[in-house]
Amino acid sequence: MANSVDRAVGIDIGGTGMKAGIVDLGKGELVSDRVRIPTPKGAKPKDVLATVTELIELLGPDAEELPVGICFPTIVKHGRTMSASNVSKKWIDFEAEKFFEEGLGRSIHFVNDADAAGLAELRFGGAKDQPGLTILTTLGTGIGSAFLFEGALVPNTELGHLQWNGEKIEAYAAPTAREREDLSWEDWAGRLQEFYDHVEFLFSPDLILVGGGVSKNPEKFMPLLKTRAPMRTATHLNNAGIIGAASLAL
Numbered sequence: 001m002a003n004s005v006d007r008a009v010g011i012d013i014g015g016t017g018m019k020a021g022i023v024d025l026g027k028g029e030l031v032s033d034r035v036r037i038p039t040p041k042g043a044k045p046k047d048v049l050a051t052v053t054e055l056i057e058l059l060g061p062d063a064e065e066l067p068v069g070i071c072f073p074t075i076v077k078h079g080r081t082m083s084a085s086n087v088s089k090k091w092i093d094f095e096a097e098k099f100f101e102e103g104l105g106r107s108i109h110f111v112n113d114a115d116a117a118g119l120a121e122l123r124f125g126g127a128k129d130q131p132g133l134t135i136l137t138t139l140g141t142g143i144g145s146a147f148l149f150e151g152a153l154v155p156n157t158e159l160g161h162l163q164w165n166g167e168k169i170e171a172y173a174a175p176t177a178r179e180r181e182d183l184s185w186e187d188w189a190g191r192l193q194e195f196y197d198h199v200e201f202l203f204s205p206d207l208i209l210v211g212g213g214v215s216k217n218p219e220k221f222m223p224l225l226k227t228r229a230p231m232r233t234a235t236h237l238n239n240a241g242i243i244g245a246a247s248l249a250l
Helices: 045-058 096-104 113-124 175-180 185-203 237-247
Strands: 007-013 017-024 035-038 068-072 108-112 133-139 143-149 152-154 207-211 231-233
Touching: 007 045, 007 113, 007 237, 017 045, 017 237, 035 045, 045 096, 068 096, 068 113, 068 237, 096 108, 108 113, 108 237, 113 133, 113 143, 113 152, 113 207, 113 237, 133 185, 175 185, 207 237
Parallel strands: 007 068, 068 108, 133 207, 207 231
Antiparallel strands: 007 017, 017 035, 133 143, 143 152
8 A cells, every 4th residue: 555555644743842744755745735733842742642632633535544754853763753852751662653553553654853854855845856865954942953965864873962062952052042042033043053063063864854844934934044955945845754654654
């Protein structure tokens, strides 16, 4: 079924919200409304599963028999979640794929959230047919990243966890830091500049894509940034996780 399916459900689990939609896998676009429910407080596995069930119900009968791809803000290896950033510590070394398959009674594919967004850009967006190294950064609750090299995803990069003054850099430079500290767009862009300078020094990408929730307001910060590599917004903006997660059914 996985190779012949033309539609799938994509679910994007974030630190603050959970989003879902039905995706046309030929075109890489949503063919349903995007539905959203706040992430349950503490984001424990059983509560997240209950919310995923609710999201699928909100998508209606069209979603009932479709394969499901889920993306999540943790390192994912062989269906297990290996870390916990902005979610419950119960996800560390947890058999997430098996847990969701048993809970939903259907085939599930599990992937890191930024990697899912990267797959959407690789298959249907700004990184398609792009030579060299493209780095996608997702700016949301934290900072996620996806390395896309010559048409392939290098999974589980965690650029938001680069060390910066003794803490992870996303605590200093993510959009939530701007909101928490009531920074102006200019002051926040200065922090982002330090992040991108560091990333370019380490990896010398050929293209930088910017996704995540804040990418729908690029005019407020992207003109303030200077990078050696071209920088563009991700094609699918904040829907990239949904589209990429669904594309795992291919």
